[in-house]
Amino acid sequence: MKVTVSRKAHFNAAHRLYNKDWSDAKNENIFGKCSNPHYHGHNYELIVHVTGEIDPQTGYVIDMKLLKNLIKTEVEDLMDHKNLNEEVADFFELIPTAENIAVVIHNKLKPHLKEEWKLSITLYETPRNYVSFSD
């Protein structure tokens, strides 16, 4: 009897989309204003979904307080009020699109969770654009 538990969190960050192998003109052509060299930013709204069996002792899949703390130490402390390109090592070589940020967040949380749990990440870059990634 598997249940999915979902917890919302958020962080605010600056970024730009830029492929170092391309000319500035090509970056501007592909990424448009998202490639602005002075950066722009977003309020990222994050939802972390963990799917597993209910523990009959607690009625929990995972204690939300633990999940909340894990998101804080692994994601918020790393990315909140940061420039993703300049200050978060995962994006020194990887373009910080919403897609890539979701995969990075997944990979940071996964080792802290039980192997049999399924982990999914939903990341809103704006209230109108979001991405989802699951193992």
Next chain:
Amino acid sequence: MKVTVSRKAHFNAAHRLYNKDWSDAKNENIFGKCSNPHYHGHNYELIVHVTGEIDPQTGYVIDMKLLKNLIKTEVEDLMDHKNLNEEVADFFELIPTAENIAVVIHNKLKPHLKEEWKLSITLYETPRNYVSFSD
């Protein structure tokens, strides 16, 4: 050609998390302030999802008016403005976590729906915490 139809509803209830097999200290240790013996409460926001074939005569999977009424008689009339631990028999022995409430709601609605339909329950305990359960 299967489509999922989703209907939102809501109910307000008091509850506490408490395992009768544990000491008060252990309950306090595991459940923290959610174990407050005086209870606390939530506005539960419920989404019921039914997946099935579109009926070519009506263009419906299921008439939303029927689904709305079913949620009212099976869930809202039972749980709205109630103390889940004290007044809802399903939780006399089962801890009313969001996970368990979602499973209970699923099991109350399921017998009223066509066997070939898939039923999923999403239950928001707060705007930041929610759970999902599907058959």
Next chain:
Amino acid sequence: MKVTVSRKAHFNAAHRLYNKDWSDAKNENIFGKCSNPHYHGHNYELIVHVTGEIDPQTGYVIDMKLLKNLIKTEVEDLMDHKNLNEEVADFFELIPTAENIAVVIHNKLKPHLKEEWKLSITLYETPRNYVSFSD
């Protein structure tokens, strides 16, 4: 490594639910006030989900600007501020329920996307009622 990219859009339209093979009395009986011959209307909120591999050159599954433009030309230009029954050819013979509108939108977008991508449509008819359809 598949990621789902989701983009929100919206359109406002009038419609009524009416089966031409039935008497007015049967339409009224089945569809209730949704069958009002003078029409009623909705703000449809649409979410288009595209699932595919991340392109390592761009970090994108699909450029959101392209997806936004595609939704505009294929859906909004056709349905926004229109009477679905009277002005949108897809509904001259098909009842414009949310279920059917979602399938029609899916079929309009699908040929413009890569064959290997999965396409899902979520359509809110009201903030409390919505449907989802995936290939």
Next chain:
Amino acid sequence: MKVTVSRKAHFNAAHRLYNKDWSDAKNENIFGKCSNPHYHGHNYELIVHVTGEIDPQTGYVIDMKLLKNLIKTEVEDLMDHKNLNEEVADFFELIPTAENIAVVIHNKLKPHLKEEWKLSITLYETPRNYVSFSD
């Protein structure tokens, strides 16, 4: 010690913007696609605000159940699933813009409330456009 009590409600309706004193061309020029003769529609989200003194016996300004019922009988029963231009007498001569609908709703509710209470109406025509009117 005045407090404002606010209650949300909603109705779905068709309408068009059309000034009978103007040519069709001028209507089209001024109102654009909102003047479509086949109508379009909206999910109107309504918030009714009543400001008054707290009754020390009840702790209420006004019982929300009474306010909910009043909105149902005076507004929802009249406008929900209706064509405002064709079926609601208040708009036979008055253009059903959000501004005018808000004033009409105000005037329907006002006589049922205590004279000393202030009444304000907020009406969302879409999630992005709304109007407010107060006495």
Next chain:
Amino acid sequence: MKVTVSRKAHFNAAHRLYNKDWSDAKNENIFGKCSNPHYHGHNYELIVHVTGEIDPQTGYVIDMKLLKNLIKTEVEDLMDHKNLNEEVADFFELIPTAENIAVVIHNKLKPHLKEEWKLSITLYETPRNYVSFSD
């Protein structure tokens, strides 16, 4: 040049509406299911609004971090995961309607803010019912 700064917070609590001067029958008659002796509960969503001059040194009316902390120590620590009737002294003699809770929150925050600032409280008892109180 006065600007209003608004900060959202939330707490979950149980309560019941009950006037000790009335019989149980009258309480039931006036308050309906809100008077359930076993309590029910809500996710209260709180917005605190402070209006004042912008400090030209900081560009702030009030530092949001200070306001966030003030709401935590004065409101959340007192009311979150509590039974308002049984555990919050302000409601031992005062009925914990949304109206009264808003006034109590106002009075707890007011002494900590500059005298020349205007303080307003918005309190959502449910996503559909809310109250506002200003000095």
Next chain:
Amino acid sequence: MKVTVSRKAHFNAAHRLYNKDWSDAKNENIFGKCSNPHYHGHNYELIVHVTGEIDPQTGYVIDMKLLKNLIKTEVEDLMDHKNLNEEVADFFELIPTAENIAVVIHNKLKPHLKEEWKLSITLYETPRNYVSFSD
């Protein structure tokens, strides 16, 4: 008979809070992580409110299409996907707090509106923090 018309818009931008007259240490002390020299960013959600008389010819206070276009040319084109400190001249000497951004937006829109209209600006810096400014 004055009505307020409200229109939502949005822009994404990077910024930092920094007072040039202060040492870096004092900036860090006062503004905390908001002072990060590498910038961070937000999805700013903007609501523009215009209060005036209903024009009996149109039923409008102001045509929403005009207001939408005005917000685009005066605000979005200037601030969207920009670094406010580095690229928007209004903030070369003024700290881009939400308070100051709201006042700047007000002053850009005001000259384009009728003198007798009241203009109010609501600016969400995050879904939890927002400011309001009115003439």
